[in-house]
Amino acid sequence: MENPPQRRDSQTSHLRASDSDRERIATVLGEALSTGQLSHEEYSERLDGLYQAKTMGELEVLTHDLQVDRPRPAASPVSYAPSANSEPENIVAVFGGAERKGRWRVRRRTKAFAVFGGLRFDLSEAQFEAKEVEITVNAVFGGAEIIVPEGVEVRCSGVGVFGGFDVQSPPDVDPSAPVVVVKGLALFGGVSGRVRRRRER
Structure with missing residues (x-):
């Protein structure tokens, strides 16, 4: 199991996270999984942390070590809402x-x-x-x-x-x-x- 990422301080880390913020982070995690930067276990752990996060700072630590582009709200015509287990x-x-x-x-x-x-x-x-x-x-x-x-x-x-x-x-x-x-x-x-x-x- 991976060590939990360390919390980072920024000018926005204290702000409350919105649903759209979580969607953008979910997209980054999905891209990291598809490129091999995260294992399925790491992806699942970070996804759990994503939906428990309450502030922007808690979201930032989930992606600070990933080499992927951070999508902007208007950059993509679609959004992701990943789920570890999904029935058809x-x-x-x-x-x-x-x-x-x-x-x-x-x-x-x-x-x-x-x-x-x-x-x-x-x-x-x-x-x-x-x-x-x-x-x-x-x-x-x-x-x-x-x-x-x-x-x-x-x-x-x-x-x-x-x-x-x-x-x-x-x-x-x-x-x-x-x-x-x-x-x-x-x-x-x-x-x-x-x-x-x-x-x-």
Whole structure:
């Protein structure tokens, strides 16, 4: 187990931390995990400290030894809300519809099923639990629409049988943004995707 980081003094260390401050630190920790600077155990320990921190000083010590860029509030179109353990979210639309929008939490895995119904996932203001999330859509005589913010990479491996998957990645991908993997089956149905530009918000 790593030794706890030492507290540092700064002009802002006494200020109370906000949710957006915690989100920025969570992004830094996630990037450090993906680049090998933190082990999974260290990442989990610092993540625990992140959600217990009350001041900016307590947040600063969690990242002072990491070689990553500190993201600014307006620098990224997405935010992270990591979770050490996450169960898949199951969404069902039968002869009806289901929608996720606003600042909802995108789980590491989402399983959606539509039968004579419609699904809509708007990720433009969502919080992502991980750098890579997976959305599995099975649509039978139904459909789904997936909306992603600018910079987010989309990888589609869905199969269409008398239906189709039309989910493409934006042309300009931000390496620091999450990756959305879309899987599933469209049987007499369709799954489509589009990018929501910042000016549309």
